[in-house]
Amino acid sequence: MRELDDARYKAIGARIRDVRLQRNMSQAELAEKAFISVPHMSEVENGKTKLRLSTFVYITEALQVSADVLLRTNTPEVNGIYQGEFNDLLADCSPAEIDSIIKIVKELKTTMRMKKDEYLF
Template sequence: MNCIGIEPDYTAIGKRIRKYRWEKDISQEELAEAVGVSTTHMSHIETGATKLSLSVFIKISTALDISADLLLNDNTPPDYIYSQIQKEGSDRQKRILTELSKAAKMILEREKI
């Protein structure tokens, strides 16, 4: 346990590392090489079978170009989701996102929020 008595959920962190690695279309081998660990160790990190050090965690975050808070918790900020769709989404996804944004803006204005 850490100093405040809360053990990080290494399995959940590992799943998020794998998720963002897949999204970036980076192989496990490529990420392991970028971070300076073996592919086996990276596999263990992604499955939660091993605890990762802070330095390895930071290297993973940097290699994936993802903020550490995205890897630590499930609360993906809306602006990240929006930017991912704008960068990598299909034309249809971009159109739907724009329509949803306009509808939300109208509701917020109508409700004076």
Template sequence: MELDYKAIGKRIKIARIQAELSQEALAEKADLSPTHMSNIENANTKLSLPMLISIANALSVSADTLLCDSVIHSKEIFAQEIQSAVADCDEYEIRILTEILKASKRALRQNKKLNQH
């Protein structure tokens, strides 16, 4: 399995924005040049494991959080993302999103069964 550098870059950018850091500030905290940080976020360059750890530490997130799109067993990370996505929902929004999620799950499982036959 190959790493999805575009997804990793996107997750770094999201975590950076959530941490209220500019690219320059994150680059400084991770001991990278601002240009290199931009190239990582935009998937114009691959990043090494030490660089990934440095960025994760600078953002105070786990490496799993940044890599979950490339890791098969990431259920916990995605479950946390769902929980975070609905945390600020009102009663109406949470009901609608629950129904959408249930319908999506049914459709996925039905499609999976059709493809197995």
């Protein structure tokens, strides 16, 4: 059971890091906005610490992201958010660009599923 909890904290930390990088934020910027130290932010992103609820709320507010995105990636609401983001990415693409992106995503999906044992969630 403890191993599962550890894996979940690591997965949440990785999602926090991914969103932070997507927002072009440094770890120091996020730590400041979330009212925690940089070393603590590092521990959160690496899944080495358990988050207090208040810290998690500050992190979600600082990242301007729904808690669902960080906690539960397989819920319909979150999938809708991802689909909306994907649509936004394609909105200004030409048909040829869209075709290329779709081919890349299909290949990536195939590769990820072949290596699914390496992913926790």
